[in-house]
Amino acid sequence: MAEALKHLIGPGTARDTADAVAGAFSRFDPAAFLDDILPVIDGLELMQRGQCIANALRRHLPDDFEAAAAILHACLPAPDRAGLSGWALLSFNQYVAGHGRDHLETALGLLKALTPHFTAEFGIRPFIADDQEKALAIIFGWVTDPNHHVRRLASEGTRPRLPWAMRLPRLVQDPSPILPILEALIDDEEDYVRRSVANSLNDIAKDHPDLVADFVERHKADASKDRLWLLKHASRTLLKKGHAKALANFGYEQLSDVNVTLALENDHVGFPGELGFEIRLLNIGREPRTVLVDYAIHHQKKDGSLSPKVFKGRSLMIEPGDSATIAKRHAFRPITTRVYHPGAHRLEIMLNGVVQTGADFDLAAPGDSDGAEQHAR
Structure with missing residues (x-):
């Protein structure tokens, strides 16, 4: 499986990236860019391959992150042009997370633009770790975005224990700052978004079971079928562990008969x-x-x-x-x-x-x- 996964990024990805960047940046040297990548990429694993391309972008894009971000934004698909999508954008995530930390608004804006074409849930987490209050204030503005991928990024990227991603210790300890995001998306029209909300609540339940049981109790009154599914899916860890209030929330009483x-x-x-x-x-x-x-x-x-x-x-x-x-x-x-x-x-x-x-x-x-x-x- 790992052997197959790493081929999601390869020499072809590097060439596609070179072509896209060359179309957006006249001083870009695609041959030199590929010389940094092609001799080594076949010997790397998946995430290393993305990072290899990100490192080459760092060397061949302008040092000014604002200028580099504008170039990368111009490489994304738009109504009037094709662009990079899918796994080719993993390196963009890694580039932004590595080099945009002093440019919060620009970096998060680029990741927001990127996420309809490839997930950015890993890319936004370093910014939340660096400046949680400012980052979450920006991310909360995404809950009403017309694009469901952006709305999902608001919930998925802020999960305290997102699998295979850097943990967010402050949110593990105190998840209350992300509850307004989850409440805003609890009745989202897209199942894709609601499932993410449920998974975030389930993450929180592992450290704060009573908080999630109380959250479910508050939101289950007059709930729609979709919301009830979300709340029950959010409670799955608590139900498995026999949490009394979580069980009572769904009519599962302690049984003696x-x-x-x-x-x-x-x-x-x-x-x-x-x-x-x-x-x-x-x-x-x-x-x-x-x-x-x-x-x-x-x-x-x-x-x-x-x-x-x-x-x-x-x-x-x-x-x-x-x-x-x-x-x-x-x-x-x-x-x-x-x-x-x-x-x-x-x-x-x-x-x-x-x-x-x-x-x-x-x-x-x-x-x-x-x-x-x-x-x-």
Whole structure:
């Protein structure tokens, strides 16, 4: 995957950049620019390739950032001309983040113009880190922009814990400065923007669970279907963790009158392989119950201890005296984000965020799927 990703930027990207800049800057020397890039770019990874082009731009554009920014802006698509778009603009992000820090308004204006053609969510973060108050004041002005990419940049670029991007420690500690941005976009007409708002709130919930639960409570009254989806998606980490107010916000009460039983298909799972299990719920009370069913796999770590990961299940309503059966299969297969260790593991079933029952099982060593089948027989 990494090998394929790095080819999103390559010699062709450098040549396209050279052509675009030459068309906007008469004193630009495209041959010298490419001589700085082409001999080395094939040996670099994706982000390094973008930075290589950004470094060459630094050497061949005017030292004055204001003048350089105007040239880069002229390389973007416009109604009367074609221009650079897509991954070719990663280097523009990197150039601006590296060399525009003393020119806040010009730099953010260029990133705003760039974002309809390629994301600028990584490029704006150094400016927020440098001067949070002034940067957020400018970014808040984007929430009414007619372009939905710009509106999304306002929410996505300010996420405290944006994946694969520099963290914003001040906003991790105190996210209140970005709440007005999220509130302004909570009913945006574009799902693309609303999903970003939900993800930002979910980021905040990891450090300030009560703040997000209160935010959801304030905004769920008379909410549209789209807003309710956003608020629930924003609460997903809190719901997995069984946060009482987050559960109550969506009608998931603490349950005492729903019995749950768990049956494993097999207590020894091969690798790769699947853990099959069945959950049976019985409402022994006198009222219908809304039940959120999740499960956690406690994976064995290298030191033999167990580390849980919660997986989303389903929500259902169970009438008094009724039962419901849920059959699940959980796959164990090689993935890049987890190292599996053979040995004792545990499955736990949660109703409305509270663990109700569980069962132990063994995971075989990689390649031992046959042994697991023999153990089952």
